[in-house]
Amino acid sequence: MEHQLPQLPFALDALAPHISKETLEYHYGKHHQAYVTNLNNLIKGTEYEALDLEAIVKKAPAGGVYNNAAQVWNHTFFWNSLKPNGGGAPGGALAEAINKKWGSVDEFKKAIQASAVGNFGSGWTWLVKKPDGSVDIVNMGAAGTPLTTADKALLCIDVWEHAYYIDYRNLRPKFVETFLSSVANWSFAEKNFAG
Ligand code: MN3
DSSP states (O other): OOOOOOOOSSOTTTTTTTSOHHHHHHIIIIIIHHHHHHHHHHHTTSGGGGSOHHHHHHHOOTTHHHHHHHHHHHHHHHHHTBOTTOOSOOOHHHHHHHHHHHSSHHHHHHHHHHHHHHSOSSEEEEEEEOTTSOEEEEEEETTOOGGGSSSEEEEEEEOSGGGTHHHHTTOHHHHHHHIIIIIBOHHHHHHHHHO
8 A cells, every 4th residue: 555644643843832834844745755755665576565565564664664664653653742722731540540640730741851861862752552551752763663562552752853943953952841741742642542
């Protein structure tokens, strides 16, 4: 099957000034698009051609097919982890699970901020639901994704430099802080936690 760049769930300028239109033109329009294009080229004539995206991520060994498929899936998940006028705090059952693990939403925010800032090099910081129903923060490098683990992804932060360099230059801590305060999509995470 031919993989497509999904629609962004908001306008390119809808997250400004926190995440600029220019960042999204590159990050969505060029980086995410390139992963889609690369994946389509790599799977031509292979066993992966007939599989959907999640099946490819789960099946492909380390290498180009895996990297591009996982990056396509991760970026789509990341766009859904963002929303205009987001931030604030999670609610409902997710908030209860967060309180149980970290004591409070504020302590959780400190923990995910520290994890994302400390995720060395290019990668992803995930809030996940574990098989026992508890929540945790997982750092992954490169194209790492919870899809290949027993955990369920709830929300993610892309900490590749291309996610923040135009707006924040080298200041990843400021980018993560702004993600949490202004654009995190907690209703998406709550839905994933419930599902
Ligand atoms: Mn990215």
